Amino acid sequence: xSIDRRSIFFDLTRANVLARGCVQPDAGRCxxxxxxxxxxxxxxxxxxxxxxxxxxxxxxxxTCGQCVARCPRGVLEFVPLRPxx
Amino acid sequence: xATHYVIVGSGVAGxxxxxxxxxxxxxxxxxxxxxxxxGFYSRPGLAYYLSGRVPERQLLLRxxxxxRDLGVRWVQMRVNEIDVTxxxxxxxxxxxxxxxxxLLATGSRAMPSDLPGSxxxxxxxxxxxxxxxxxxxxxxxxxxxxxxxxGITALELAEGLHARGVHVHYLLRSDRYxxxxxxxxxxxxxxDRLRADGISIHYQTRIRQALGxxxxxxxxxxxxxxxxxxxxxxVAIGTxxxxxxxxxxxxKVDRGILTDTTMVTSIPxxxxxxxxxxxxxxxxxxxxxxxxxxxxxxxxxxxxxxMLGDPxxxxxxxxxxxxxxxxxxxxxxxxxGSGSDADLVAIARGDSETWRHAHANWxxxxxxxxxxxxxxxGERSISGAVVMGDQSxxxxxxxxxxxxADISPIRATLMQESHAVPKLLADFAASLEHLHGNHAPH
Ligand SMILES: Cc1cc2nc3c(=O)[nH]c(=O)nc-3n(C[C@H](O)[C@H](O)[C@H](O)COP(=O)(O)OP(=O)(O)OC[C@H]3O[C@@H](n4cnc5c(N)ncnc54)[C@H](O)[C@@H]3O)c2cc1C
Ligand code: SF4
Ligand code: SF4
Numbered sequence: 001x002s003i004d005r006r007s008i009f010f011d012l013t014r015a016n017v018l019a020r021g022c023v024q025p026d027a028g029r030c031x032x033x034x035x036x037x038x039x040x041x042x043x044x045x046x047x048x049x050x051x052x053x054x055x056x057x058x059x060x061x062x063t064c065g066q067c068v069a070r071c072p073r074g075v076l077e078f079v080p081l082r083p084x085x
Numbered sequence: 086x087a088t089h090y091v092i093v094g095s096g097v098a099g100x101x102x103x104x105x106x107x108x109x110x111x112x113x114x115x116x117x118x119x120x121x122x123x124g125f126y127s128r129p130g131l132a133y134y135l136s137g138r139v140p141e142r143q144l145l146l147r148x149x150x151x152x153r154d155l156g157v158r159w160v161q162m163r164v165n166e167i168d169v170t171x172x173x174x175x176x177x178x179x180x181x182x183x184x185x186x187x188l189l190a191t192g193s194r195a196m197p198s199d200l201p202g203s204x205x206x207x208x209x210x211x212x213x214x215x216x217x218x219x220x221x222x223x224x225x226x227x228x229x230x231x232x233x234x235x236g237i238t239a240l241e242l243a244e245g246l247h248a249r250g251v252h253v254h255y256l257l258r259s260d261r262y263x264x265x266x267x268x269x270x271x272x273x274x275x276x277d278r279l280r281a282d283g284i285s286i287h288y289q290t291r292i293r294q295a296l297g298x299x300x301x302x303x304x305x306x307x308x309x310x311x312x313x314x315x316x317x318x319x320v321a322i323g324t325x326x327x328x329x330x331x332x333x334x335x336x337k338v339d340r341g342i343l344t345d346t347t348m349v350t351s352i353p354x355x356x357x358x359x360x361x362x363x364x365x366x367x368x369x370x371x372x373x374x375x376x377x378x379x380x381x382x383x384x385x386x387x388x389x390x391x392m393l394g395d396p397x398x399x400x401x402x403x404x405x406x407x408x409x410x411x412x413x414x415x416x417x418x419x420x421x422g423s424g425s426d427a428d429l430v431a432i433a434r435g436d437s438e439t440w441r442h443a444h445a446n447w448x449x450x451x452x453x454x455x456x457x458x459x460x461x462x463g464e465r466s467i468s469g470a471v472v473m474g475d476q477s478x479x480x481x482x483x484x485x486x487x488x489x490a491d492i493s494p495i496r497a498t499l500m501q502e503s504h505a506v507p508k509l510l511a512d513f514a515a516s517l518e519h520l521h522g523n524h525a526p527h
Binding site for chain 2 (some may be wrong): 025026029031032033034035037038054055072075077
């Protein structure tokens with residue numbers, strides 16, 4: 001049931017996807033529940049990035065937003081890639 | 086000889102410390118002793134496993150084999166005793182392990198129910214992986230469950246069992262949910278959601294006893310004499326730091342193990358971190374307990390540095406939790422509540438004692454349907470907030486509270502035009518960032 005509710009947030013998040021962005025975790029909010037990794041269509045271990053607080057720069061990432069939308073704690077955000085990276 | 090660091094407990098505090106020690110002192114010996122067969126797993130994730138949002142294997146973070154690969158010696162055993170004089174610990178099997186520096190990261194456990202009938206099969210808690218497995222199994226056969234207690238865990242139990250097809254009765258001793266943290270309207274929002282999902286809430290209801298036959302739970306009887314048939318009685322009345330080991334060794338304890346800001350206990354070679362540590366909080370001038378994952382992680386980090394002889398005092402950030410309350414995303418930051426809650430006998434899971442120090446001069450509320458922002462305003466800064474529903478401002482507010490930003494320029498408007506709170510805050514935060522040229526997100 002709460003999954004349906006979250007799909008509203010999901011749509012909003014999708015609308016905010018930046019053309020050239022990546023997923024940035026806030027390690028201080030993450031409780032390592034694994035919902036992000038479980039929902040990544042490519043099986044990327046998003047949670048491991050969140051543990052270290054580093055952006056998901058894996059070239060396979062589709063920036064599809066599944067992990068961002070499903071995380072129950074608002075850990076993940078899309079941020080624009082810095083010009084130098 | 087290489088320094089021998091010994092860590093008791095394989096939760097987030099212990100594992101964080103082990104990772105720091107391993108990377109900063111490659112030559113040292115690091116031993117982790119834990120009673121937990123599964124190694125390190127996500128305890129908050131247990132609630133999502135119960136509700137079916139993640140499979141069990143997703144919760145497992147570092148197996149004993151992973152920890153060994155990291156270069157940590159893993160011993161799965163209960164520690165029974167600390168011999169402070171000879172600097173060694175004694176395990177349940179009689180084995181003795183010497184240490185140079187010892188970290189106690191033994192966490193906290195659910196308070197057991199003291200109701201008559203608590204020993205019946207079917208009385209459950211949500212504390213460990215085994216508890217969660219047990220609940221999932223029982224839910225397959227159970228028709229009805231009674232949930233008692235408060236805080237986040239009681240809701241997670243109610244919702245998790247409901248999601249597994251069990252009819253849930255949530256019994257509240259008080260007349261609203263989490264009264265010492267949420268305001269009346271926030272409690273109602275949560276209760277309305279639970280009811281809409283099909284959970285029965287019983288207010289001002291206390292259990293007299295749990296009833297069963299042949300050792301198995303069959304019903305509970307309330308003090309008013311009502312009987313509710315149930316095969317599960319899930320209890321979440323608070324938690325208790327596991328301090329026995331420390332107390333028996335003569336280490337100073339209060340509700341938790343007392344430490345200074347570098348996580349050192351009353352005995353210099355022994356440190357404590359995580360749920361079990363009651364660390365001195367210089368801002369409040371007293372030692373407080375948290376039952377928060379991020380706090381435990383920060384404790385573990387600070388403790389490891391102290392053990393390495395490079396103390397970096399535990400930085401007390403403003404305590405914060407982001408969680409789903411009956412499916413409503415909710416962020417709790419800083420001091421927002423006060424008083425006590427009849428449904429909890431001790432600190433709940435995912436809770437902080439610092440949240441109960443609210444003494445704001447003004448409370449401003451902006452609400453729209455289920456989206457709601459409650460700000461606790463001090464003279465010059467925001468001292469706490471509860472953000473429910475739309476979370477787009479929660480990072481901004483967290484930042485304003487953490488940095489104790491001077492909000493005088495917008496304070497009067499905030500109080501007069503509560504409907505404009507979101508825009509005022511967003512614009513104000515943006516202007517501050519512009520002013521300081523600070524684009525760091527946190
Ligand atoms: C259902 C649930 C929901 C939660 N929700 C949230 C939330 O929303 N937000 C949040 O921030 N936090 C939440 N928490 C709390 C969070 O999980 C804890 O704060 C955190 O796990 C504490 O970590 P720790 O390392 O201090 O202790 P623990 O993870 O409890 O680890 C303690 C370890 O010590 C071992 N141990 C204890 N005594 C001995 C002994 N004598 N000998 C050997 N080993 C011993 C145990 O086996 C265990 O491995 C939740 C917890 C639960 C259970
Ligand atoms: S879903 Fe969110 S809280 Fe859970 S592991 Fe992923 S980032 Fe962390
Ligand atoms: S944005 Fe999509 S592809 Fe990228 S890590 Fe998240 S879920 Fe996986």
